[in-house]
Amino acid sequence: MSIVGVVSMKGGVGKTSTSANLAAAMVAKLGPDRVSVVDLDPQNALHWHFGLADDDSGGACEQSLRSADWREGLLQSPAHVACLPFGSVSEADREAYEALLALHPNWVGEQIARAGLSNDAIVIVDSPPGPSVYLKQVFACADLVLVVLLADAGSYATIPAMESWLAETNNTQAGCKVFYLLNQVDRSESLNRDTAAYLRQQLRNRICPIEIHADEAVGEALAFQQPVLDYEPHGQASVDLARLASWVIDTINQ
Numbered sequence: 001m002s003i004v005g006v007v008s009m010k011g012g013v014g015k016t017s018t019s020a021n022l023a024a025a026m027v028a029k030l031g032p033d034r035v036s037v038v039d040l041d042p043q044n045a046l047h048w049h050f051g052l053a054d055d056d057s058g059g060a061c062e063q064s065l066r067s068a069d070w071r072e073g074l075l076q077s078p079a080h081v082a083c084l085p086f087g088s089v090s091e092a093d094r095e096a097y098e099a100l101l102a103l104h105p106n107w108v109g110e111q112i113a114r115a116g117l118s119n120d121a122i123v124i125v126d127s128p129p130g131p132s133v134y135l136k137q138v139f140a141c142a143d144l145v146l147v148v149l150l151a152d153a154g155s156y157a158t159i160p161a162m163e164s165w166l167a168e169t170n171n172t173q174a175g176c177k178v179f180y181l182l183n184q185v186d187r188s189e190s191l192n193r194d195t196a197a198y199l200r201q202q203l204r205n206r207i208c209p210i211e212i213h214a215d216e217a218v219g220e221a222l223a224f225q226q227p228v229l230d231y232e233p234h235g236q237a238s239v240d241l242a243r244l245a246s247w248v249i250d251t252i253n254q
């Protein structure tokens with residue numbers, strides 16, 4: 001079983017969209033029953049990408065506070081991705097969950113291991129922006145972490161914060177690979193194009209060779225509560241995500 005974390009220091013860069021759409025792209029490569037997603041973000045938005053309601057499920061937060069098996073909260077989606085929402089919870093429960101995660105730095109990895117997934121299963125974990133107990137949990141269990149960036153000055157300015165966080169964190173899974181991933185690249189805008197080239201030059205082999213282009217189908221797909229690969233299978237973002245899925249599968253198997 002392999003775990004792929006999706007993180008960023010900056011908000012709104014496309015972590016949740018990428019987590020959901022990458023999972024659907026992996027199903028297209030690997031077949032059903034192999035790919036799950038876990039929402040570690042209290043915004044609790046990941047399940048919307050799969051047209052799922054979290055009403056009957058405990059979600060990762062509630063399951064954790066009850067010391068219950070995360071498998072019980074897994075929702076099966078029409079896209080053949082199993083999804084564990086964060087859950088819609090009270091402020092007190094969110095705080096209790098964050099206290100639990102702070103006390104047990106390997107909690108998320110332990111719960112995923114306890115779910116007894118097959119050896120060839122892949123779990124994609126979405127996270128909230130910036131430093132948090134959730135970010136620590138992702139690095140503690142992930143085999144591969146994708147740090148999502150936009151090709152703009154705002155994202156560029158967050159790279160030092162990510163780098164110093166990485167240097168300071170002392171509970172990273174052994175052998176965890178970390179790659180920056182450019183999202184919403186717009187080749188028709190010269191500033192965006194130049195910033196993407198500059199980021200590639202600066203980050204060299206630490207940036208994922210596949211980038212995801214800006215494509216309005218990504219937002220439209222969410223409006224229809226389905227992965228972009230189902231909504232517009234031959235669009236630019238779907239093509240990019242299919243290539244990203246192949247690269248991620250190769251990278252975790254290396």
Ligand SMILES: Nc1ncnc2c1ncn2[C@@H]1O[C@H](COP(=O)(O)OP(=O)(O)OP(=O)(O)O)[C@@H](O)[C@H]1O
Nearest residue numbers: 011012013014015016017129184213214215218219
């Ligand atoms: N490749 C893309 N092309 C066009 N729009 C995109 C792309 N990726 C994401 N978006 C849009 O960017 C916005 C933010 O995306 P998303 O919610 O996935 O970001 P996030 O990093 O998860 O945000 P947060 O930090 O709040 O969790 C959404 O409107 C989404 O539709």
Ligand SMILES: [Mg+2]
Nearest residue numbers: 015016041127
């Ligand atoms: Mg998000």
